Amino acid sequence: MTRGVFKPFTRHKKPGKQNPGGKGILGSGYSPRQASRSTCFDLGFKYVPPTHTNANTPSPGLAAKHWISSLDLTWNVSCKSCCFLKKAFDTLTASWGLPGAGRDMPYKIAIVDRDDPGAIDMPAPMKGQGFDTARSLMVVLRCSPDGVEGDDYDEEFEVEIYTPLGGPAADWSTVGAAGKVPTNPGAEECAAIVKHWIDDCDQNHRLCRRPGTSNDGMDTLPRRVLDLSEGDIRLIETIPGQQGRYVTLSHCWGKEQLLTTTRDTIASRMDRICLSNMPRTFQDSIQITRALGIRFIWIDSLCIIQGDKQDWEEQSASMADKYVRCCLNIAATRAAGGHEGVLKPRHIRKDTTEWARTVATRTDASYDTSQLIPKLREFEVKSFKISGEDQHDARIRLALWSSHEALQTSRQIRLHKDVAPLLSRTWVYQERSLSFRTLHLHSSEAIWICNEMQRCECAAFNANPMPGDGLSELSTTKAQIAKLAQTNDTKALHGLWRTIVEDISILDLTFESDRLPALSGLAYKFSEYFPKNERYLTGLWEGDLLRDLLWKATGRQQTGGPTGVRIPNAPSWSWASLAWGGDHPSGLDWEYETKQNLERWMGTVRYEQDSRAKVISASVEIQGKNKYGTVTGGSIIVEGAICGVIMGDENAQEPSPAPIPKALILLIQDVHNVHLHFDTSDSRGKSLACIVYLLFVGYFIENSDDPDEAEFQPCGLILTPTSVEGKFERIGRWTQYMQWFYKQDIWTEKADVHRVEIV
Numbered sequence: 001m002t003r004g005v006f007k008p009f010t011r012h013k014k015p016g017k018q019n020p021g022g023k024g025i026l027g028s029g030y031s032p033r034q035a036s037r038s039t040c041f042d043l044g045f046k047y048v049p050p051t052h053t054n055a056n057t058p059s060p061g062l063a064a065k066h067w068i069s070s071l072d073l074t075w076n077v078s079c080k081s082c083c084f085l086k087k088a089f090d091t092l093t094a095s096w097g098l099p100g101a102g103r104d105m106p107y108k109i110a111i112v113d114r115d116d117p118g119a120i121d122m123p124a125p126m127k128g129q130g131f132d133t134a135r136s137l138m139v140v141l142r143c144s145p146d147g148v149e150g151d152d153y154d155e156e157f158e159v160e161i162y163t164p165l166g167g168p169a170a171d172w173s174t175v176g177a178a179g180k181v182p183t184n185p186g187a188e189e190c191a192a193i194v195k196h197w198i199d200d201c202d203q204n205h206r207l208c209r210r211p212g213t214s215n216d217g218m219d220t221l222p223r224r225v226l227d228l229s230e231g232d233i234r235l236i237e238t239i240p241g242q243q244g245r246y247v248t249l250s251h252c253w254g255k256e257q258l259l260t261t262t263r264d265t266i267a268s269r270m271d272r273i274c275l276s277n278m279p280r281t282f283q284d285s286i287q288i289t290r291a292l293g294i295r296f297i298w299i300d301s302l303c304i305i306q307g308d309k310q311d312w313e314e315q316s317a318s319m320a321d322k323y324v325r326c327c328l329n330i331a332a333t334r335a336a337g338g339h340e341g342v343l344k345p346r347h348i349r350k351d352t353t354e355w356a357r358t359v360a361t362r363t364d365a366s367y368d369t370s371q372l373i374p375k376l377r378e379f380e381v382k383s384f385k386i387s388g389e390d391q392h393d394a395r396i397r398l399a400l401w402s403s404h405e406a407l408q409t410s411r412q413i414r415l416h417k418d419v420a421p422l423l424s425r426t427w428v429y430q431e432r433s434l435s436f437r438t439l440h441l442h443s444s445e446a447i448w449i450c451n452e453m454q455r456c457e458c459a460a461f462n463a464n465p466m467p468g469d470g471l472s473e474l475s476t477t478k479a480q481i482a483k484l485a486q487t488n489d490t491k492a493l494h495g496l497w498r499t500i501v502e503d504i505s506i507l508d509l510t511f512e513s514d515r516l517p518a519l520s521g522l523a524y525k526f527s528e529y530f531p532k533n534e535r536y537l538t539g540l541w542e543g544d545l546l547r548d549l550l551w552k553a554t555g556r557q558q559t560g561g562p563t564g565v566r567i568p569n570a571p572s573w574s575w576a577s578l579a580w581g582g583d584h585p586s587g588l589d590w591e592y593e594t595k596q597n598l599e600r601w602m603g604t605v606r607y608e609q610d611s612r613a614k615v616i617s618a619s620v621e622i623q624g625k626n627k628y629g630t631v632t633g634g635s636i637i638v639e640g641a642i643c644g645v646i647m648g649d650e651n652a653q654e655p656s657p658a659p660i661p662k663a664l665i666l667l668i669q670d671v672h673n674v675h676l677h678f679d680t681s682d683s684r685g686k687s688l689a690c691i692v693y694l695l696f697v698g699y700f701i702e703n704s705d706d707p708d709e710a711e712f713q714p715c716g717l718i719l720t721p722t723s724v725e726g727k728f729e730r731i732g733r734w735t736q737y738m739q740w741f742y743k744q745d746i747w748t749e750k751a752d753v754h755r756v757e758i759v
């Protein structure tokens with residue numbers, strides 16, 4: 001590959017053997033020290049050139065790595081570092097058992113400095129934040145493990161080289177220590193690791209002290225729990241205030257029928273439940289709980305009476321307490337259903353040709369990607385002792401990044417749906433946010449996340465909570481939720497709430513009507529820190545209601561926003577009026593002001609309320625006893641500057657009588673640089689043949705380094721009349737993009753104030 005020419009699908013010819021007397025790598029003036037620095041860089045990052053310059057084989061659109069061929073390593077027989085790398089990768093490739101793999105398989109590698117932001121194509125939190133960069137050496141490997149003649153392109157693997165924790169150190173400081181990750185651990189082996197994490201958390205983590213926990217570590221039990229004290233399991237009804245240690249289970253129900261409790265089966269469940277009759281995920285979780293020495297476990301399908309509306313409402317209303325008070329939340333992260341289980345062989349799954357597709361599309365937008373078929377590789381989680389390195393027990397294995405990325409990149413969780421399906425579920429977001437500590441049983445390792453620390457078996461995490469979303473740090477962190485009591489700024493609390501709703505908008509539900517109940521525990525927790533009597537209004541908060549109205553569905557207009565479906569009876573002014581998640585989720589765009597990391601790209605964003613905008617009244621109709629749960633309707637009456645906009649035929653006339661008498665009417669082309677973001681494609685289609693009304697709510701003002709380039713963004717709601725006279729519904733949000741010198745041209749300066757009711 002030459003600079004400026006991209007040919008990722010061409011097999012590179014092996015270079016001819018070079019003569020030590022020539023001008024190749026062993027050419028004139030050769031010395032072993034020079035050879036090592038030009039080839040393997042002595043495994044020292046101080047010798048590795050910056051990734052964005054002087055790369056031998058640049059990959060447009062990706063970080064430019066410095067590739068070392070297997071032949072280069074072979075030739076440098078006098079370089080200890082080259083010999084070590086050759087032994088390491090010979091060991092790895094010989095273990096794969098694939099047709100082309102083995103000690104003679106040609107390959108190339110690139111040494112990665114995790115502190116170099118451009119060194120590797122991985123999400124931001126993997127780069128020097130929350131990871132101990134002094135640990136395992138990270139290397140990228142490219143090869144063709146199938147060894148089939150005519151293969152068009154190499155596959156790419158991330159590999160780590162390390163020494164076991166507590167063992168002798170390697171001769172290179174870049175080859176640090178890492179943890180052992182067993183291939184197929186049982187309940188006892190899993191519990192042995194977790195007990196250490198629990199003990200450390202109990203003794204040292206102030207933020208992990210659960211409310212109501214007694215001095216002996218007992219918690220107030222939920223109304224029903226499973227008693228594991230004997231051979232068979234029993235569902236028991238607890239008495240109010242009864243104490244005990246219990247575990248909760250976060251799991252996917254899946255498509256197969258689970259074991260449940262109903263009014264017809266509750267008596268038999270309280271008599272006995274045979275462990276062998278339970279779904280595999282339940283069995284595994286119970287075995288781990290017993291191995292931890294904990295007597296009780298709470299599992300929703302068995303501890304909530306299914307099909308009983310009253311019991312479901314009562315239990316969902318107290319859902320926050322169940323997870324806040326539990327000793328540990330076990331998350332069956334790897335299991336897509338209750339019958340899959342979590343105690344089974346671990347694996348790493350990767351699309352090994354993704355790099356080539358990325359390069360191809362970024363280099364040539366017209367490239368036909370249909371020929372680039374993903375190549376999904378699945379390998380057992382296993383490490384291999386590097387042959388000939390007995391003095392320091394160095395080992396090599398495929399990197400376990402998927403488990404780390406899945407837990408740290410909430411906005412991109414669908415990239416990990418095959419290996420961490422649980423994390424795409426909306427109910428689980430609340431469960432792991434409220435639990436003081438969660439044990440994630442991922443397909444490749446166990447990961448611990450509590451209010452103060454994150455850990456994993458491979459020891460890549462350090463002791464600090466990670467920041468937010470992987471690429472842009474836009475999502476909420478567990479640490480932020482844990483520290484709500486320390487947040488005295490109600491504006492910051494409102495911003496955090498909007499960010500949480502953004503997070504859950506891309507997640508899935510079996511029943512879309514459950515989206516508000518699946519968030520009710522977090523809503524209850526937030527209510528404790530907002531001013532007294534601040535009402536919760538269908539996913540919005542009364543104290544910042546006008547700002548909260550400015551949510552935006554980010555789906556492409558041709559696909560109708562998120563899913564193009566409205567939820568019956570939900571008020572149109574709430575984000576909960578739309579269905580979210582699904583096969584092609586687009587998500588919610590809502591919060592800007594409190595996301596400090598946006599300043600790196602956008603500058604500081606602040607919001608200013610228009611002085612004419614006022615909420616006159618607001619009300620919602622709640623279904624059942626949970627005031628944070630399902631609603632059957634709602635209404636707000638607001639005042640503000642309103643303008644009618646003719647969308648289609650410029651000769652269109654306002655209906656008679658006019659929905660808003662004496663409102664200013666403009667043609668859409670006369671409203672300077674306005675963008676109409678419709679909630680659904682259906683709303684957009686209807687608007688093209690009529691007049692819509694723009695309600696002005698406030699401004700977003702983005703300040704960059706240059707004050708003259710501050711962007712001034714008036715915004716508000718797009719409204720249309722309903723069939724009931726005097727009432728309107730929201731069909732979208734509008735934004736006007738302009739700089740300060742356009743301010744005098746804004747239509748809102750000319751519009752009169754009107755009062756409308758939105759339902």
